[in-house]
Amino acid sequence: MKIAILGTGSLARLYGTLFEADHPLMVGRQLGRYQLIERDNTVSWHVPRFQRWEDPAPGPWQVVLVAVKWPGMPLARQWLERWAQAGTYVVPFLNGMGQEQALIPPLTKSQLSPAITTDAAFRSDDSDHDIWRVSIKDHGTVHLTETGHANEITLKQQAASLNLAWQWHPVDYMLRLRWTKLIANSVINPLSALSGQPNGALLQLPLWRLAEPLCSEAESVAQSLGISVTGTLKWVADLAISTATNRSSMLQDVLSHQPSEIESITGYIVRQAHEAGIAVPTHQAILHLVRLL
Ligand SMILES: NC(=O)c1ccc[n+]([C@@H]2O[C@H](COP(=O)([O-])OP(=O)(O)OC[C@H]3O[C@@H](n4cnc5c(N)ncnc54)[C@H](OP(=O)(O)O)[C@@H]3O)[C@@H](O)[C@H]2O)c1
CATH class of the missing domain: 3.40.50.720 (NAD(P)-binding Rossmann-like Domain)
Known part of the structure; x- marks a missing residue:
């Protein structure tokens, strides 16, 4: 090949x-x-x-x-x-x-x-x-x-x-899988980058309260694109626990002074939401904070 x-x-x-x-x-x-x-x-x-x-x-x-x-x-x-x-x-x-x-x-x-x-x-x-x-x-x-x-x-x-x-x-299955992974990344990556904590520690932080609105806002955006993704909060929490000792790639990028992938994760959700006329204030706030990092 x-x-x-x-x-x-x-x-x-x-x-x-x-x-x-x-x-x-x-x-x-x-x-x-x-x-x-x-x-x-x-x-x-x-x-x-x-x-x-x-x-x-x-x-x-x-x-x-x-x-x-x-x-x-x-x-x-x-x-x-x-x-x-x-x-x-x-x-x-x-x-x-x-x-x-x-x-x-x-x-x-x-x-x-x-x-x-x-x-x-x-x-x-x-x-x-x-x-x-x-x-x-x-x-x-x-x-x-x-x-x-x-x-x-x-x-x-x-x-x-x-x-x-x-x-x-098939394409439709992959779109659901990609959105589910996108939503997980849009919670775990920025929260770990902002807190400096590995994945497993995130659930103990006051910052984790943002996980629920982050998931529900992103689910609505996916829905507006005809992609049905539900129950992501539990899935994301389970993922954070099963990768408890990992430092997310965004945290690693921030620690090594490299540009992060926030624009194609949270930024993508915010751009799609804007086009669909859906409010995603939590993602917007997170995008702003990670850009400042
Ligand atoms: N690693 C994993 O386990 C894993 C798992 C799932 C998904 N991913 C995803 O897969 C992708 C690649 O991840 P990775 O872990 O392989 O990343 P990585 O080890 O940081 O390597 C990134 C590659 O991109 C290049 N690159 C980055 N910025 C560049 C720029 N401005 N100009 C030119 N080249 C640039 C790097 O070049 P230099 O080395 O010259 O900087 C390097 O070749 C990412 O989107 C990541 O989120 C990774």
Whole structure:
């Protein structure tokens, strides 16, 4: 399978390793030989086929995985504009929503398969010593959108041959799943970033009182788009408990002075609410506070 991975961070390294036999091209700003640390602390070294964003990559590409964070999306879009062909099947893994608006065009609907993953990977590079590292916290499931594209079959077959837990679902099912994940991210990420607390501690904070209006406001916005998502408050609370020791990606971004993904999580909900004429004061307040961070 001719595969490229856009991004060189945690998820890119995990998927670069899983598909190593296909010699994936990894595209980004920088990456060297990296260390992958498994949950049982076994360590393996990997030498990526790395290229910079601006380097020529004529392909042709059958599959492209997009594993950047949102601030890197304009570069991923430009790369796809230059190097994706009609036969390229593209899977973005970014948290939050807006993948379709960001990537169609240059892609068509049938080329784009937004995915969500419960894999958990964390990078801990030592830039002083030029050591690239990723630790795997969990091997979960990848849920992808069924589009019927010819190279969807190629990726399905390869994932099956590698025994990966990659599952394809119809568009409507995936929209419900993506909104449920969006709502969870819109509660756990900003509340942890604002409080500095890991997921499990959030439920004990006075700030957690915002979880109920955050969920109900977002459910109304989903409803206005014809997506029925209910009972998210309990689901989000259970998720915070089951990932109790995790620091959310937004908290990590804030701690490492990186731009957060708030605009594609809370910002997306606020923009959709505005278009539908729905009031989402709690999300608006959260958006404002995280922007100030
Ligand atoms: N890690 C997980 O377990 C996990 C699980 C589920 C979903 N996700 C989602 O998957 C996406 C990727 O996450 P990740 O954990 O792999 O992130 P990451 O380790 O921080 O890597 C992000 C990648 O995006 C690039 N990037 C970020 N900002 C950029 C910019 N302004 N210009 C160019 N490149 C930029 C980074 O380049 P540099 O390295 O050069 O900065 C890096 O290649 C995110 O949307 C995340 O929310 C991650």
